[in-house]
Amino acid sequence: MLKKRIIPCLDIKEGRTVKGINFIDIQDAGDPLALAKRYVQEGADELVFLDITATQEKRKTLVALVAQIAKEINIPFTVGGGINSLDDAKRIIDAGADKVSVNSAAIKSPSLISDLALELGSQCVVVAMDIKMEQGEWMVYINGGKVATGIKALDWAKQAAFLGAGELLVTAMDNDGTQKGFALSILEAISKAVVIPIIASGGAGTQEHFKDLFIHTQVSAALAASVFHFSTIAIPELKNYLKIQHIPIR
Numbered sequence: 001m002l003k004k005r006i007i008p009c010l011d012i013k014e015g016r017t018v019k020g021i022n023f024i025d026i027q028d029a030g031d032p033l034a035l036a037k038r039y040v041q042e043g044a045d046e047l048v049f050l051d052i053t054a055t056q057e058k059r060k061t062l063v064a065l066v067a068q069i070a071k072e073i074n075i076p077f078t079v080g081g082g083i084n085s086l087d088d089a090k091r092i093i094d095a096g097a098d099k100v101s102v103n104s105a106a107i108k109s110p111s112l113i114s115d116l117a118l119e120l121g122s123q124c125v126v127v128a129m130d131i132k133m134e135q136g137e138w139m140v141y142i143n144g145g146k147v148a149t150g151i152k153a154l155d156w157a158k159q160a161a162f163l164g165a166g167e168l169l170v171t172a173m174d175n176d177g178t179q180k181g182f183a184l185s186i187l188e189a190i191s192k193a194v195v196i197p198i199i200a201s202g203g204a205g206t207q208e209h210f211k212d213l214f215i216h217t218q219v220s221a222a223l224a225a226s227v228f229h230f231s232t233i234a235i236p237e238l239k240n241y242l243k244i245q246h247i248p249i250r
Contacts, residue, residue: 003248004214005045005221006235007199008228010035012051012062012081017229033068035229040073042235045250047073048169048199048223050101050128051081063095070096078126078169086115093120101169103128104142107149107156110163117164126199127165129156131186132173138186145173153186154193161194168194169223172202177226179205182213191218199223207233207241214247 010017010032017032036047049069051062066079079092080101089100100120106113106127116125130145131138131153138153149156157168170190172183182203191198197220200213204224213222227233242249 002220003250004219004242005199005250006043006210006238007046007048007221007223008035008039008044008235009048009050009201009223009225010229011225012049012065032065033072036069036073036077039228039235040075043239044075044228044235045221046075047077048101049077049079049081049097051079063091066092066095066097080126080128085112086119089116089120093124099124099126099167101126101128103130106160107140107142107151110159113160113163113165117166122164122166122196125165126167126169127160128169128171129153129160130171130173131183138172138183141173154189157190157194161196165196167197167199167220169199169201175203176201178203179209179227179232181205181209182217182222184212184216187213187219188217197221205232207238210238210242211245211247214242215245 012032017035039047076098078099078101079097080103083089083100083102084105092100102112113125113127130141132141140149140151140153140156141147142149160168170187175183180203182200187200199221200219201223204210204227210222213219239249
């Protein structure tokens with residue numbers, strides 16, 4: 001069995017790390033570079049940086065931040081937010097990121113996934129999905145979780161994988177920031193439906209939530225933000241706990 005990964009997520013707004021609940025009530029969580037360095041020291045397997053209010057002007061700022069981070073850390077990191085074209089993605093990769101994450105742009109133009117995979121390699125392409133429960137069905141949302149697409153989460157996961165995504169980052173908006181646990185049923189359904197790795201996001205609050213995720217689903221990685229940013233859970237302690245639970249962890 002492949003070893004599971006623990007991935008802190010840094011949501012970036014105007015150069016600062018922020019965190020909200022259910023995609024709203026955004027609060028400052030610190031300097032992204034300082035947090036990134038801390039997570040490397042603590043044993044994080046990878047990092048994800050998402051520019052949550054990306055505009056063209058901020059995109060230039062983010063490229064500079066990516067270059068800064070690349071100089072300071074030695075673990076893989078993914079960057080997303082406002083990547084709308086192959087050129088956008090290339091700029092981020094050229095600045096030092098290992099992978100790019102696309103979300104809204106991929107829904108609006110699914111061929112973007114194929115273009116990125118062809119040019120950069122599937123291993124560099126993460127398709128992020130923000131999903132929300134609607135009348136008993138998990139549905140995909142875009143534009144920071146504000147706009148419904150009418151697309152079923154399972155359908156989009158299969159299509160993204162078919163088009164060349166190397167990985168899916170699935171965020172359950174209903175669970176995001178609540179610290180009440182991951183959305184296990186949909187995460188298990190998606191991980192069974194595709195052969196590419198799934199990163200689960202939304203709801204981590206305790207070490208047991210990570211254990212439940214890895215025991216009850218086939219996801220490859222767990223992503224969390226506030227529990228790591230505010231030291232509710234320390235990554236070294238979490239990894240030790242998971243090893244004691246006989247979960248293969250990096």
